[in-house]
Amino acid sequence: MKSVILTKYGGPDVLKVMNLNDLEPDENQVRVKVHYAGINFAEIMARMKLYPGGPKPGSILGGEVSGVIDKMGPNVKDFNIGDKVMGLTLSGSYSSQACIDVNSVIPLPESFTLREAAAFPVTYITAYMMMFDLGNLQENDTFLIHGAGGGVGTAAIQLAKTKNIKIIGTSSSWKHNKLIKMGVDKCIDYNKENIYEEIMNFTNGKGVDLIIDPIGAKNWKLSYSVLSKMGKLIIYGDQNLVKGDKLKPLVAMKEIYSMPKYKPMDLMANNKAVMGYHLGRFKGHEWKVKRSINNLIKLVNNNNLHPIVDKNFSYKDAPKAHRYIQNRKNFGKVLLDFSSI
Numbered sequence: 001m002k003s004v005i006l007t008k009y010g011g012p013d014v015l016k017v018m019n020l021n022d023l024e025p026d027e028n029q030v031r032v033k034v035h036y037a038g039i040n041f042a043e044i045m046a047r048m049k050l051y052p053g054g055p056k057p058g059s060i061l062g063g064e065v066s067g068v069i070d071k072m073g074p075n076v077k078d079f080n081i082g083d084k085v086m087g088l089t090l091s092g093s094y095s096s097q098a099c100i101d102v103n104s105v106i107p108l109p110e111s112f113t114l115r116e117a118a119a120f121p122v123t124y125i126t127a128y129m130m131m132f133d134l135g136n137l138q139e140n141d142t143f144l145i146h147g148a149g150g151g152v153g154t155a156a157i158q159l160a161k162t163k164n165i166k167i168i169g170t171s172s173s174w175k176h177n178k179l180i181k182m183g184v185d186k187c188i189d190y191n192k193e194n195i196y197e198e199i200m201n202f203t204n205g206k207g208v209d210l211i212i213d214p215i216g217a218k219n220w221k222l223s224y225s226v227l228s229k230m231g232k233l234i235i236y237g238d239q240n241l242v243k244g245d246k247l248k249p250l251v252a253m254k255e256i257y258s259m260p261k262y263k264p265m266d267l268m269a270n271n272k273a274v275m276g277y278h279l280g281r282f283k284g285h286e287w288k289v290k291r292s293i294n295n296l297i298k299l300v301n302n303n304n305l306h307p308i309v310d311k312n313f314s315y316k317d318a319p320k321a322h323r324y325i326q327n328r329k330n331f332g333k334v335l336l337d338f339s340s341i
């Protein structure tokens, strides 16, 4: 099989294609002939040695795929060879083959292409669990999505549009027209505008009910300040750590020292909540993810949702794909294409 390997920590060019032996599924796994692998920001951080507990040099990166089952372990009953599927791999998806635990395999919704399917698992499950499980997002709530034009951001917009929810999105300004077309009610350019003032003016001083924030320390402070009564802030990433191509110790130190410290009595007195979400940390509680996937798939089918794929790159161009995302060029998801193998 052909796989994209993290040869060492560093810039995008540390990603190299290698020929490896074919995989054998274990008794509870299916082997997928991969068509597309989704790229997630986590892999950019992992490449830069910025992801706690992330893959080590010598590993295959990647957390999600779409493709066709070509081999199954003896305990697998619910799938057949030839089934089109998508799934979560935790690591090892930048490859022409991936073995996936049967609990993490998701049958393809009928209306999905394999290209759309690779853009689905990580971003939609993450958005869904934050919005409707942790975040308890309700009709008529106001919802602030930081990084609205990214993978998780565009998934969150689509899911929010299935209900009557007012959406505020922050992103680079060139994405605003696309965000408005998707139904975002208020766009804010975090580079140029005063986010606090824009939000408070838009909400008549009331603030917002739910915020999903993967940006980092300074932004979490701002997000907390614009929470409404019963407002919830969900922290699920730290993109501020990524500056340039490689880990910068000073940037990391500054980020760590700027982290807000929330005081329990303040949370109570202000009727605010701060929570964390990490899709990769459900060991022993996988059923909670499975339950959300079932509800999510119903929502997707009932509303005919389709993931937004910005662009796919040949697997040979994985460094270009990482650079494209790091240069903030993507609107929606970026994929690696293994379909020709």
Ligand SMILES: NC(=O)c1ccc[n+]([C@@H]2O[C@H](COP(=O)([O-])OP(=O)(O)OC[C@H]3O[C@@H](n4cnc5c(N)ncnc54)[C@H](OP(=O)(O)O)[C@@H]3O)[C@@H](O)[C@H]2O)c1
Binding pocket: 039, 040, 041, 042, 122, 123, 126, 147, 148, 149, 150, 151, 152, 153, 170, 171, 172, 175, 214, 215, 236, 237, 238, 239, 240, 241, 242, 243, 277, 278, 279, 280, 325, 326, 327, 328, 329, 330, 332
């Ligand atoms: N906790 C979890 O389980 C979980 C799961 C999935 C994703 N995440 C997190 O969610 C965030 C979004 O993930 P994603 O895969 O959907 O990525 P993404 O949003 O597609 O990431 C790329 C976009 O992020 C924005 N950005 C903000 N800071 C950046 C920086 N320092 N360098 C480059 N781009 C930056 C840029 O958009 P603008 O310029 O428009 O802002 C860029 O286009 C990431 O922090 C990721 O780690 C967490």
